[in-house]
Each structure stands twice: as C-alpha cells, then as structure tokens.
Amino acid sequence: MKNKLWTKDFSLLFSGALVSGLGSYATSVALGFFLLDLTGSTSLMATLLSIDFLVFALVLPFGGLFADFFQRNKLMFFADIIRGVVVLLFAFLVFRNIVPIWFVVITVIFIGSGRGLMNPTVNSYTPDIVKKNNLRRANSFMMLSDSASSIFGRGIGGFLLQTFGAPLLFFFDGLTYLFSGISELFISEKRAKKKINPKKSFSMIAQGFSYLLKHRSALLFVIFAGVSNLFNAVAAITFIPFFDSYFSASFYGLFLAFFGIAYIVGTFIASYIPKKYSKSSFIFSISFWPLAAGAAFFFHSFISISLIYAIAGLFNGISNNFLRSIFQVLGPKELRARVNASAMLFIRISWPVGIFIGGLLSSVFSFAFVIAGSYFVGAFVTILFILFTSMVSVLKVLD
Numbered sequence: 425m426k427n428k429l430w431t432k433d434f435s436l437l438f439s440g441a442l443v444s445g446l447g448s449y450a451t452s453v454a455l456g457f458f459l460l461d462l463t464g465s466t467s468l469m470a471t472l473l474s475i476d477f478l479v480f481a482l483v484l485p486f487g488g489l490f491a492d493f494f495q496r497n498k499l500m501f502f503a504d505i506i507r508g509v510v511v512l513l514f515a516f517l518v519f520r521n522i523v524p525i526w527f528v529v530i531t532v533i534f535i536g537s538g539r540g541l542m543n544p545t546v547n548s549y550t551p552d553i554v555k556k557n558n559l560r561r562a563n564s565f566m567m568l569s570d571s572a573s574s575i576f577g578r579g580i581g582g583f584l585l586q587t588f589g590a591p592l593l594f595f596f597d598g599l600t601y602l603f604s605g606i607s608e609l610f611i612s613e614k615r616a617k618k619k620i621n622p623k624k625s626f627s628m629i630a631q632g633f634s635y636l637l638k639h640r641s642a643l644l645f646v647i648f649a650g651v652s653n654l655f656n657a658v659a660a661i662t663f664i665p666f667f668d669s670y671f672s673a674s675f676y677g678l679f680l681a682f683f684g685i686a687y688i689v690g691t692f693i694a695s696y697i698p699k700k701y702s703k704s705s706f707i708f709s710i711s712f713w714p715l716a717a718g719a720a721f722f723f724h725s726f727i728s729i730s731l732i733y734a735i736a737g738l739f740n741g742i743s744n745n746f747l748r749s750i751f752q753v754l755g756p757k758e759l760r761a762r763v764n765a766s767a768m769l770f771i772r773i774s775w776p777v778g779i780f781i782g783g784l785l786s787s788v789f790s791f792a793f794v795i796a797g798s799y800f801v802g803a804f805v806t807i808l809f810i811l812f813t814s815m816v817s818v819l820k821v822l823d
Contacts, residue, residue: 579680713738
C-alpha cells in the first residue's frame with residue numbers, strides 16, 4: 425500500500441492536469457484559426473502566438489524559484505484561477521465581437537505566465553508525491569494526461585469551432601482552469617515553507633543556470649533540446665495555414681488526435697522498456713520521429729499524412745518519456761526546480777523564435793515544404809549532437 429501510485433495527491437495532480445489540458449488543447453485549435461481570421465496574416469498570427477511562449481520561457485526561472493520556496497499547491501491554485509478569470513473575460517469579448525489586439529496580447533501574456541509558473545512546480549511536485557520506483561510510471565500517466573487532453577481536446581476542438589464558434593471554446597477553457605485550480609488546492613504540501621529574501625531572488629535563480637554552466641554534458645543536452653524545439657515550432661505554426669488552405673479546422677483537430685493516440689501508446693511502451701535498452705531506445709526514437717514527421721508531408725491525402733505522422737507520434741512519445749525522466753533528475757534535490765526551470769528556459773525560448781521564423785517562411789515558401797524541411801533539419805541536428813558531442817553522457821541516468 426505504501427508504494428501505490430494512485431495516492432490522493434497524485435490523483436488530484438493528474439485530474440487537474442487532465443481537465444485544464446482538455447480545455448487548453450481545444451482552445452489552441454480555436455485560437456490559431458481565430459487569430460488567422462482576425463489578422464488575415466500568417467506572420468502576424470505567428471507573432472501573437474509567439475508572445476505566449478516567449479512570456480512562458482521568461483517566467484520559467486521565477487516559477488522554479490517560487491516552486492522551491494513557496495507552497496506549491498497554493499502557487500498552482502493562483503496560477504490557474506487567474507488564468508481562468510482572464511480567459512473567461514476574453515471569451516466574453518470574443519462573443520461580443522469587440523476584441524482589440526491589445527487585449528489579445530494581455531490574454532496570451534497571462535496564459536504564458538501561468539504556464540511558466542505551473543511547469544516547474546508540477547515537475548518538482550511529482551517526485552515528492554510518488555515513490556522513486558513509481559516515478560517513471562507517474563511520468564507515463566502525466567504524459568497520458570497531456571496526450572489524452574490533446575486527443576479529445578484537439579479532436580473535438582476543430583469540430584466545435586466550426587459548429588459553435590470560438591467564444592464557446594474560450595469559455596470552456598476558462599472553466600477548466602477554475603476546476604483545476606480548485607482541485608490543486610487540496611494536494612498535500614509535506615515540505616515546510618521556506619523564507620525567501622527578495623534581494624537574493626536573482627542570485628537564487630542564477631543557481632540553476634550556474635549548475636548547467638558547470639556541467640558541460642548537461643548544458644549540451646539542454647542546447648540540443650532547444651535547437652530541436654525550434655525546428656519543431658517552425659513546423660507546428662505552419663500546420664494552421666496548411667490545414668486552413670487544404671483541409672479545415674476539423675481535419676486539423678483529427679490530425680492532431682491521431683498523433684496524440686500514437687503518442688500515448690509510445691509513452692506506455694517506453695515505461696515497459698527494460699533498463700538495458702533504455703539508452704538505445706531513446707537515441708533511436710528521438711532521431712527517427714522527426715524523419716517520419718517530415719516524410720508525412722510528401723503526401724497529399726489526409727489519411728496518408730495523418731497515418732505517417734501518427735507513426736512519428738509513437739516514437740515521439742517514447743523519446744519524450746525518457747526526456748522527462750532525464751530533466752526531472754537534473755541537479756541536486758534542493759536545486760531541482762531551479763535547474764529544471766533554467767533548462768526549460770533554454771529550451772522554451774527557442775519555441776517563440778521558431779514560431780516567428782515559421783510565420784515568415786510560410787509567407788514565402790509552400791506550407792508543406794516548410795513543415796517537411798524543418799523536421800528534416802531537426803533530425804540532422806539530432807544525429808550530429810549524438811555523434812559528435814559529449815551530451816550522451818547525460819543519458820547514464822537511464823541505465
């Protein structure tokens with residue numbers, strides 16, 4: 425009984441992430457198409473969406489600091505409640521058809537800030553509420569929560585967008601944030617609250633960066649993840665105009681749902697791979713999935729594109745399960761959230777850059793060319809890092 429995974433705390437963390445993720449993924453479909461329709465420009469749409477990810481990346485170090493020193497259940501509560509209120513107000517303005525661009529910017533800033541606080545908090549929470557021998561299973565279920573939200577949220581998001589319009593989806597997203605925030609308040613915090621000196625805040629944040637700079641292999645691994653993330657972002661932002669031009673929002677949701685189903689299968693496969701095969705499985709899956717993803721866009725039929733991209737999703741799920749485990753144990757326990765947040769800053773800052781670049785490239789080149797090219801370049805970079813850098817020594821945690 426003492427080693428069971430599904431304790432009250434983990435169940436609340438899982439259910440909160442599942443529900444809020446469901447609303448967020450459904451809304452992500454609506455927001456992209458809504459902004460493309462509002463602005464009429466792929467590059468402007470990409471710029472507005474990149475603000476969310478830029479703010480997310482900049483807030484991450486502070487999220488790591490707060491997660492190390494404050495009551496994490498209350499931190500998650502306030503992050504979700506504030507986001508919920510802002511998104512509900514945004515839904516009302518969209519419904520009234522009076523959405524100024526400046527309020528779009530404010531909304532994505534709040535959404536990005538909330539994610540920046542939540543990400544390191546959840547990552548530091550999980551190892552503390554489950555036993556060490558259950559950590560990989562816990563990660564699999566947390567990734568399942570994200571993937572299930574992606575499947576059902578994006579799968580129905582496109583349909584609901586065309587049937588009921590964007591305001592309903594934004595309203596639903598706001599309610600899911602409120603539900604998640606309330607449920608997270610009941611998660612136990614067994615760690616004593618620490619006092620923090622505001623004057624030392626930046627030096628404390630710097631401790632996470634300092635750890636990475638002193639550990640070359642860890643730093644190279646983080647740089648690799650950031651570069652890969654940039655090319656993934658170029659492809660991801662180009663999906664919206666691609667499906668808007670050749671298919672529809674509903675097909676876009678189905679496309680992402682197929683990927684999500686395969687991704688779930690991949691995360692579970694990873695959790696049952698014997699330890700002696702973990703490193704080789706990770707190296708193969710993280711190299712193969714972008715190749716398969718890029719190859720999907722050599723085809724023209726929706727079924728062919730979706731099936732091949734789903735194969736990529738299977739291996740992406742395997743590689744991300746291992747990635748999550750690696751990042752969660754970077755650094756000593758007392759610095760873990762700050763190290764994780766610092767690593768995520770290096771990685772996530774590349775996403776808005778990739779979104780901006782993708783918006784520019786998709787205004788010049790064909791959408792399929794931009795998507796396939798970005799994935800192929802990402803795969804090439806992955807192989808170079810594996811063959812010619814010392815980052816592979818970080819993978820010893822998988823042994």
